[in-house]
Amino acid sequence: MVDTDIPSGAAAGTPGGPVGRRSAPVKASKRAWATAASGRTAALLVSPTLLVLTVVVLYPTVMAFKESLYGTKGLDPKTGFISDTEPFVGLQNYADIFGEAGDRFWNAFWNTTFFTVVTVGLETLIGVSMALIMHKAFSGRALIRASILIPWAVPTAISGLLWRWIFNSDGIANALIGRQVLWTTEGFHAKVAVIIAEVWKTSPFIGLLVLAGLQVIPKEVYEAARLDGAGPLAQFWRITLPLVKPALLVAVLFRCLDALRMFDLPYLLIGAQKNSVETLSMLAQNEASNVRFGPAAAYAVLLFLYVFLIALGFVRLLGTDLVGDVGGPKAKRKNKLRRTAVSGGAEASA
Amino acid sequence: MTATVKWRTWLLYLGVASVVAYCLAPFYWMLVSSLRSTSDIFDTSLLPTSVSFENYRAVFSPSQGFGRALLNSLIVSGTTTVLALLLATFTAYAMARLNFRFKRLILTLIIATSMFPVVSIVVPLLKLFTDIGWINTYQAMIVPSMSFVLPLAVWNLTTFFKQMPDELEEAAMIDGCTRGQAFRKVIIPIAAPGIFTTAIIAFIAAWNEFLIALSMTNRPSIQTAPVAISKFTGATQFDVPFGSQMAAGVLVTVPLVIMVLIFQRRIVAGLTAGAAK
Amino acid sequence: MNARTTRVLQCSAVLVAAGLVLTACGSSGGDSSSGQSKSPSFTGRGPITFAAAKDSSGVVQKVMDSWNAQHPKEKVTFVQLPADVNQQRQQMIQNAETKSDAYTVLWMDVVWTSEFAAHQWIDQLPADQFPLDKMLKPVVETGKYRGNLYAVPQSSDGGVLYYRTDLLKKAGISAAPTTWAEMKADCAKVKQLPEAKDLDCYAGQFQKYEGLTVNFAEAVNSAGGVITAASGKPDVDTPAAKKGLDFLVDSFKDGTIPKEAITYQEEEGRQAFQSGKLIFLRNWPYVYSLAEKSKVAGKFAVAPLPGLTGAGSSSLGGHNVALSSFAKNKATALDFMKFFTSEASAATFLKDASMAPPYGSLYDDAALVKQYPYLPVLKKSILGAVPRPRVVQYGDASSAIQQEAYAALNGDKSSAQALKDLQSELQKSAAQ
DSSP, rough: OOOOOOOOTTTTSSSTOOHHHHHSSSHHHHHSSSSHHHHHHHHHHHHHHHHHHHHIIIHHHHHHHTTBBBBOOOOOOOTTBBHHHHBOOHHHHHGGSSSSHHHHHHHHHHHHHHHHHHHHHHHHHHHHHHHHHHHHOOOHHHHHHHHHHHHHSOOHHHHHEEEEEEHHHTTTTHHHHHHHHTTTSHHHHHHHHHHHHHHHHHHHHHHHHHHHHHHSSOOOOOOOOHHTTTOOHHHHIIIIIHHHHHHHHHHHHHHHHHHHOOHHHHHHOTTTOTTTOHHHHHHHHHHHTTTOOHHHHHHHHHHHHHHHHHHHHHHHHHHHHHOOTHHHHHHHHHHHHHHHHHHHHHHHHH | OOOHHHHHHHHHHHHHHHHHHHHHHHHHHHHHHTTTTTTTTOOOOSSSSSSOOOHHHHHSSSSOHHHHHHHHHHHHHHHHHHHHHHHHHHHHHHHHOOOOOHHHHHHHHHHTTTOOOHHHHHHHHHHHHHHHTTTTHHHHEEEEHHHHHHHHHHHHHHHHHHHSSSHHHHHHHHTTTTHHHHIIIIIIHHHHHHHHHHHHHHHHHHHHHOOHHHHHHOOOGGGOOOHHHHTTTOOOSOOOOHHHHOOOOOHHHHHHHHHHHHIIIIIIIHHHHHHOO | OOHHHHHHHHHHHHHHHHHHHHHHHHHHHHHHSSSOOOSSOOOSSOOEEEOOOOTTOOOOOOOOOOHHOOTTTSEEEEEESSSHHHHHHHHHHHHHHOOOOOOOOOEGGGGGGHHHHHTTTTTTOOOGSSSSBBHHHHHTTTTTTTTTOOEEEEEEOEEEEEEEEEHHTTTTTTTTBHHHHHHHHHHHHHTTTTGTOOOOOEOOOSSSSSHHHHHHHHHHHTTTOBBOOOTTOBBOOOOHHHHHHHHHHHHHHSSOOOOGGGGOOOOHHHHHTTTTTTEEEOOTHHHHHHTSSSTTTTTTEEEBBSSSBBBBBOOOEEEEEEEEETTOHHHHHHHHHHHHTTTTHHHHHHHHHHOOBEEEEEEGGGHHHHHHTHHHHHHHHHHTTTTOOTTTTTHEEEEEEHHHHHHHTSSSOOOHHHHHHHHHHHHHHHHH
8 A cells, every 4th residue: 555654653642632632733633633543433433324325225226237237028929928037238228328219318318407407506596595584584584494494395296296286277377477378288388397396395405504504604704804894795705605615515416416316396297208308217217117127227327427427526626625635735646646556456356 | 874774674574575485385375275175176266265174184084094104204204314413423523524535435425325316226125125024114214215314414514514613623622522522512512503404404305205115115004104195095096186185295394394493492502502511 | 544444445345245146146036936837826825915006985995894804814904005006006016026925916907917917927817717707898808918817807997978968958959979070060059159158169188198098099999990900910000090180189279179188187177177168078987976066066967988970989997906926825815806806896896986897787777877877878988998009018008109199189290190100109119
């Protein structure tokens, strides 16, 4: 192994022991935390989470990936029975998206992307405004907090049904706008209906998280800014926004991941197999429900990769705020070195 | 000066009112629909012509087992939230405070696991749980729910912990606290709003989970509220019991919100009080 | 520190690997077990389960209770599935995929038989042990796959035409229309009445879902066309089928069918009819008792569906019961299925929950006809009914039909083009 400049001495000291610490300057103590002891602690703290996730997600995910390499079971014309085994087709299910079946995939891909960009964009705007209003409002805070929770607390299945009746041809939406729009038919209006319902349901998610981020900003920061003569707008751009950025980005990240997997709402509100609103999850579900588990799994894996790329982007964006690489570029380079060293080691041991 | 202040308060009230209206208008429609009688369920009048509780009676008729389902939901999402928060607190602390290798990789891995469409993991999970005899148990719903609650909790808590200045802890440690004590007595109370919000969001996410809860159970005594609602039927195959579905929607939402409000007072107050010591 | 962290990671890697091994074992073990048993033996007695959508009338539980009273050691428990048909099917398929014995007897939509039989998710049943000859013939056919019985009819259903007797009478029309042309002519007459000026003529189920398949199939069959020929091969690109589809397409164009009907499922259509907005409605018998409690009560009646040149033919609805291949206690299960599909049970289902019986004689029972005046019409409808295509890939066939029919109704495609595309889609799916 290449790395580690364990500061001698620090390794010997008991972590958190009052004796060695007291004299240590802050900087040194920070580096000292990256020691054998802290590695052990970290492993101890992190492993339960990893364990749970391995059992519940990694295992089925690996299974799904394996499934995606198999084709659909064939029908034996003589007996009339479907064969017991699925043929191994390699990457055929993936290659198919560039062929004939591809139109539907790409349509779903663009729908998914469109929904994600538009809904998360709107949710961020509305959610942040909600949070700012809630943070400022002192009277009626309980009321506003309770009401903001409601859309998020209504089960998606129920809210899908609710919106379907709202957007019914004789429903309240048409009664309010005074003309008959057939929301659940194919077309752009179907997308609009889904976006309205989705944004209503999930803006509170961003609102709540950003509010929590605002609440942990110490008041002194604002006071200092006010003393410096910063106006409300300047305060927002220069203090509020940078300080809630991590919370906001995490909220946006999770909304993106969720929006990319959107399924229930368009399914219940507009219906299955509508080109205007079919998302990748709907497509995967549709294939699975027609007992084509291979292609279904392939779509799921592709969606997973897509989501993964976006998550990676966010991790980069959030990196310094969240992971807090200490020591700047130098440490980063070292990290990279470590990573290659370890992946090499893992291969060797496999 | 006073004029601007007045104007600003006024604007704030307008903001509050519009947020409340935005959130509540569709819910109001749900409430109104649930109070209509079956014969005028499709009306679009803004008030029910005659208030009828028949939908609520239908939801609570003994054959629906809805009360039991609410209790099951509470057990499942409550346990999920507590467990997830506990594990996530440890993990997030390590992420925010300790310096160790693969941090970025682990964070990415944790989030990556929450990204797989549930539709695709249900069948393998069902196979696994059938093999180990977990069908019709609470843990068969709690453990998979952790898969989407945990990543959310880890990431959220990491950002909140990260926002706390290191100096706070260091000061506490100088005062003779161990690192664990410093964390418990200093960081957690200050991060309370963040932790609490994470708990609410985790709880609701678990509360609304449907597909796994449906697949892992086949006994009414163990089913959760969303599963129970999905089984509402009308008198015949085609007759959609819209009224009782809306009533059930109100019934799963309102207690949740009330509970959150109560907890908010108690927990946040308790935590902040702890911080003052 | 390196060693520690790597160990944690290795640990999870081992877990993943273990998972893989587990599944590898699982799948290889499963393959050998399902043999080519042509005539499965029904052995084993003991408790069983019945998996079906929850039944709010309580009649299913009532029938099961009377079985349980007689068979205390072979009790049946009710596994309640979601109300949504697709979710019921999904749960059953999941159950079969995991080879679970949680469901013994399955309550299946009539269109699932071929698919479940071909996948060997359900067992072939001894036809001679069920009173099939007393049942209506088209209904029995829905339980067969390649000539063998896989599912036994529990209830049936057929489409009927609801019409406003009061308006027709006022307009001087004495009988319900039997052809589409007559229906359109009747509408024209009725609409001359001052109170009926704004009414719409006709609606069915035209939203893009299974109901559209039903309505499309009815239109095609009522014009003398077919979707799949007797041999099972698709044969929908014909002039007769085009006349059927054209009836729907033209009706949308000339306003006979209101344009919002493209969003209608069963309930939306019922709502429109009940609130007096429609003169004619194609729907299932369930509407009858509900409409009797609405503002059109006493002002409507039912008739067989109209067709191109004479009476039309309905699609078949209803449910069968089948035996899961992976179940235990199959001897008990078979006895229970006989009990559950007996004429006595069918009478109870009809009386308590208005489920249309598979037995012909019940339709002529005077007391029952008094309770359900639509029974004679329904019998005619079921006897003249054509099952929806009975193909293994029913899901694909139905989505292809919905896709093309919807495009034609929406005006995105000509009906000729839609049928041509549908034919090639169906051929493709049959070839799979």
